[in-house]
Amino acid sequence: MKIGGRRYARVALVLALATSAIWTAGGGNAAQAAVTPVPFSSVVPAVAGSAPAAGVTYGISATTTIYTESTSTEATAIGGYLAAILRGSTGYPLPVTAATGSTPAAGISLLLSGAPSSVGDQGYQLDVTATSIVVRANQPAGLFAGVQTLRQLLPPAAESTTVQPGPWPVAGGRIVDSPRFGYRGAMLDVARHFFPVATVKRYIDEIALYKVNYLHLHLSDDQGWRIAVNSWPNLAVYGGSTAVGGGPGGYYTQDDYRQIVAYAASRYITIVPEIDMPGHTNAALASYAELNCDGVAPPLYTGTDVGFSSLCTSKELTYTFIDQVFGELAALTPGPYLHIGGDEAQSTQPADYAAFINRVQQIVAAHGKTVVGWHDVVNATPLPSTVAQFWGTTTRNSAVSAAAQRGTKVLMSPANRAYLDMKYNSRTTLGQNWAGVIDVKTAYGWDPGAYLSGVGESSVLGVEAPLWTETITSLADIEYMAFPRLPAIAELGWSPYSTHDLTAFKTRLGAQGPRWHVMGLNYYHSTQVTWPAGS
Numbered sequence: 001m002k003i004g005g006r007r008y009a010r011v012a013l014v015l016a017l018a019t020s021a022i023w024t025a026g027g028g029n030a031a032q033a034a035v036t037p038v039p040f041s042s043v044v045p046a047v048a049g050s051a052p053a054a055g056v057t058y059g060i061s062a063t064t065t066i067y068t069e070s071t072s073t074e075a076t077a078i079g080g081y082l083a084a085i086l087r088g089s090t091g092y093p094l095p096v097t098a099a100t101g102s103t104p105a106a107g108i109s110l111l112l113s114g115a116p117s118s119v120g121d122q123g124y125q126l127d128v129t130a131t132s133i134v135v136r137a138n139q140p141a142g143l144f145a146g147v148q149t150l151r152q153l154l155p156p157a158a159e160s161t162t163v164q165p166g167p168w169p170v171a172g173g174r175i176v177d178s179p180r181f182g183y184r185g186a187m188l189d190v191a192r193h194f195f196p197v198a199t200v201k202r203y204i205d206e207i208a209l210y211k212v213n214y215l216h217l218h219l220s221d222d223q224g225w226r227i228a229v230n231s232w233p234n235l236a237v238y239g240g241s242t243a244v245g246g247g248p249g250g251y252y253t254q255d256d257y258r259q260i261v262a263y264a265a266s267r268y269i270t271i272v273p274e275i276d277m278p279g280h281t282n283a284a285l286a287s288y289a290e291l292n293c294d295g296v297a298p299p300l301y302t303g304t305d306v307g308f309s310s311l312c313t314s315k316e317l318t319y320t321f322i323d324q325v326f327g328e329l330a331a332l333t334p335g336p337y338l339h340i341g342g343d344e345a346q347s348t349q350p351a352d353y354a355a356f357i358n359r360v361q362q363i364v365a366a367h368g369k370t371v372v373g374w375h376d377v378v379n380a381t382p383l384p385s386t387v388a389q390f391w392g393t394t395t396r397n398s399a400v401s402a403a404a405q406r407g408t409k410v411l412m413s414p415a416n417r418a419y420l421d422m423k424y425n426s427r428t429t430l431g432q433n434w435a436g437v438i439d440v441k442t443a444y445g446w447d448p449g450a451y452l453s454g455v456g457e458s459s460v461l462g463v464e465a466p467l468w469t470e471t472i473t474s475l476a477d478i479e480y481m482a483f484p485r486l487p488a489i490a491e492l493g494w495s496p497y498s499t500h501d502l503t504a505f506k507t508r509l510g511a512q513g514p515r516w517h518v519m520g521l522n523y524y525h526s527t528q529v530t531w532p533a534g535s
């Protein structure tokens with residue numbers, strides 16, 4: 001049809017605008033060419049396997065739909081989780097709807113079918129083409145992990161909670177990914193200083209970015225008892241009433257704790273509660289005179305010494321106390337582990353300590369849970385299922401390696417590699433330095449599967465990065481000490497050791513800077529890392 005004159009020009013202009021709108025909206029190549037997609041090599045933890053498709057890009061757009069199998073409430077919830085993040089930054093509707101048939105032709109699909117069995121329960125397969133993104137997993141936890149990778153393949157602006165201009169390209173190709181170790185944890189000491197539920201939830205969101213799947217809460221110590229126990233109410237009310245430095249302290253009601261557990265579970269993170277014993281128990285002993293061997297309650301303690309307290313291992317009441325405390329905690333904790341502490345029991349005779357730990361293990365087992373203890377517990381007789389959490393500063397520990405030879409699993413938290421309360425360097429004001437200083441190179445420069453002599457890969461349950469809070473009092477402090485070192489420990493726990501390379505890791509870590517900046521995460525700009533513009 002021949003159209004002449006001004007009418008033609010008008011029609012041509014409308015067509016041109018429509019075309020560019022469709023391309024931009026539909027993520028056409030023209031719009032994406034302006035922004036280089038994040039490469040697969042930027043993902044932290046490093047993925048196990050990937051095959052980029054050069055020149056292929058998917059663009060999230062106003063017409064993008066998220067598909068999940070309607071039969072899975074968990075998959076649908078993960079779709080909603082992703083949608084909430086991306087709606088905030090893209091401003092797009094991103095509806096979550098039921099996937100029909102096998103593979104939706106377009107949009108973002110999160111499917112619990114078609115994943116290779118090799119990715120196990122925590123892994124996933126991610127396929128990106130010009131028209132679709134498909135995450136496949138065998139279990140919802142794997143879908144969630146795949147979503148964390150997808151987030152990191154989007155521009156840092158995708159983490160914004162206010163609408164950004166975009167565009168929103170995702171590099172094309174395939175990732176097949178799964179973890180080296182099943183347990184990748186963070187620990188937060190809420191006893192030395194107390195942190196409200198909102199702070200714990202924020203930390204949960206942050207560690208979830210790096211596929212951490214356990215959060216160990218250090219709920220009791222000399223300076224504070226932080227969880228309400230209905231059968232022993234004074235523990236929280238009185239034992240939780242202060243903190244290091246004499247502040248107001250605080251504690252979680254059982255509903256607070258349920259909230260934390262549920263929030264963590266929605267991020268595929270399992271809570272591991274710790275009640276430290278027989279040492280680190282001044283808050284409990286101050287709360288109930290009858291728990292003390294001499295029947296006299298010591299005063300509340302707000303200092304930072306360790307090793308001066310002990311439960312009365314000779315009193316039957318002590319074991320009734322422990323049974324009732326762990327009974328209530330077990331009922332509130334869906335995860336498999338209860339942590340009994342066991343560290344620095346300098347005020348407990350070794351023979352009494354061993355008998356005590358052996359008895360406490362039986363109490364925990366009677367409540368259907370598996371014991372985790374600081375590695376000091378290998379000086380008792382660990383149950384076959386008991387996990388020893390290594391916190392030493394040496395690469396040789398004969399008692400731990402002997403236990404490992406007998407089948408004890410070891411959770412690796414070497415204090416001079418994984419303790420996030422260690423200073424970065426001599427100029428760091430927060431933190432301690434008794435185990436040395438730890439910057440990125442030290443946090444990353446070890447192999448959990450070969451670190452302790454006599455404790456080989458098959459004996460290692462995984463890794464955990466503890467953050468003790470004698471000097472930490474706010475979310476900003478937590479973030480400063482945890483980032484960028486927690487992602488290093490998370491990568492050691494997730495990625496194949498074949499991907500271990502400090503130079504490549506520091507580049508990957510640098511690329512996280514702009515994301516943390518957009519998130520308002522108060523991280524330390526380690527001088528060992530080159531932080532790109534916008535970090």
Ligand code: IFG
Nearest residue numbers: 306343344374391421432468
């Ligand atoms: N050691 C103590 C912690 C804490 C820590 C600070 C363990 C297992 C030093 N026990 O680490 O209570 O005070 O870095």
